[in-house]
Amino acid sequence: MTAIAFIGLGNMGGPMAANLVKAGHRVIGFDLVESLRAQAATNGAGIAPSGREAAAAADIVVTMLPAGQHVLSVWDDILPAARPGALFIDCSTIDVDSARRAHEAAKSAGIASLDAPVSGGVGGAKAASLTFMCGGAETAFAAARPILEKMGKRIVHCGEAGAGQAAKICNNMILGATMIVTCEAFALAEKLGLSGQALYDVASTASGQSWSLTSYCPVPGPVPASPANNGYRPGFAAALMLKDLKLAQEAALAAGASTPLGAAAAQLYGLFAASGHAGDDFSGIINFIRGAPR
Numbered sequence: 267m268t269a270i271a272f273i274g275l276g277n278m279g280g281p282m283a284a285n286l287v288k289a290g291h292r293v294i295g296f297d298l299v300e301s302l303r304a305q306a307a308t309n310g311a312g313i314a315p316s317g318r319e320a321a322a323a324a325d326i327v328v329t330m331l332p333a334g335q336h337v338l339s340v341w342d343d344i345l346p347a348a349r350p351g352a353l354f355i356d357c358s359t360i361d362v363d364s365a366r367r368a369h370e371a372a373k374s375a376g377i378a379s380l381d382a383p384v385s386g387g388v389g390g391a392k393a394a395s396l397t398f399m400c401g402g403a404e405t406a407f408a409a410a411r412p413i414l415e416k417m418g419k420r421i422v423h424c425g426e427a428g429a430g431q432a433a434k435i436c437n438n439m440i441l442g443a444t445m446i447v448t449c450e451a452f453a454l455a456e457k458l459g460l461s462g463q464a465l466y467d468v469a470s471t472a473s474g475q476s477w478s479l480t481s482y483c484p485v486p487g488p489v490p491a492s493p494a495n496n497g498y499r500p501g502f503a504a505a506l507m508l509k510d511l512k513l514a515q516e517a518a519l520a521a522g523a524s525t526p527l528g529a530a531a532a533q534l535y536g537l538f539a540a541s542g543h544a545g546d547d548f549s550g551i552i553n554f555i556r557g558a559p560r
């Protein structure tokens with residue numbers, strides 16, 4: 267039985283670790299927050315007194331942390347304690363540069379590593395239906411795959427170190443920009459006297475089709491499961507969309523890529539979040555675009 271250290275037992279990490287326990291793995295959890303350690307223990311995980319001790323007891327180490335600085339400092343701390351032959355998997359969403367530095371740190375310690383950020387949110391973490399976007403050596407991907415399959419449905423190898431993070435931020439830049447323009451189209455339709463349902467019926471089967479429209483329609487009605495029918499409760503919070511759009515902008519600046527619509531999306535989500543809507547679903551930006559924030 268593979269022993270897995272799980273460091274970062276928050277909104278995502280808590281249920282992901284619980285799914286590894288359910289799949290029959292020995293999980294040794296650690297988080298800085300006492301109540302989250304207690305919850306993980308209730309879910310059947312063992313608890314270590316520190317990240318270092320969790321890593322020392324494991325064949326595979328998973329981290330699910332807020333940002334690049336946390337991942338780099340945790341990996342620096344725990345790599346010296348890792349077992350020979352261990353595999354480190356970081357599932358956090360972090361900047362590409364930090365992801366590559368984490369891989370370098372692991373390589374210097376003789377440890378295999380994978381960046382494996384996820385999409386699917388807390389619902390996907392609970393249902394073990396996440397998508398994992400992975401970067402790293404083929405051998406590390408092959409070793410990680412059976413573990414990731416216990417927490418997700420789609421496991422994609424995107425390329426070398428950092429490629430998982432690159433895929434995640436590029437995808438979410440598409441998502442942020444298409445959501446905004448979808449909201450603009452519905453707001454324009456309202457002013458033109460065109461019903462939201464009529465716009466949906468045409469665009470959902472025409473060239474305006476996108477995931478933002480057909481799976482996550484920002485007006486109530488056409489897609490019953492979308493957060494628009496639930497008071498724009500997340501779902502995927504605007505604060506998280508803003509985080510990912512900022513990561514995309516940092517990466518674009520560093521790589522010399524022009525991303526004017528991505529930049530505009532980051533600015534608009536920044537304004538939306540700062541106006542008291544950071545916790546709303548990101549599709550709630552339609553109210554902001556209408557000029558009538560709730």
Ligand code: NAD
Pocket residue numbers: 273274275276277278279296297298299302317330331332333336340357358359360384385386387388502503506509
């Ligand atoms: P969270 O804040 O709920 O969890 C992060 C956890 O890391 C916290 O419990 C915190 O105490 C812990 N932590 C921080 N520093 C630590 C350390 N040094 N040692 C041990 N534990 C430490 O965040 P989350 O929503 O679970 O998100 C985690 C990551 O997943 C983020 O990078 C986020 O961008 C990404 N993500 C989140 C979602 C979502 O819907 N919440 C979706 C996709 C990706």
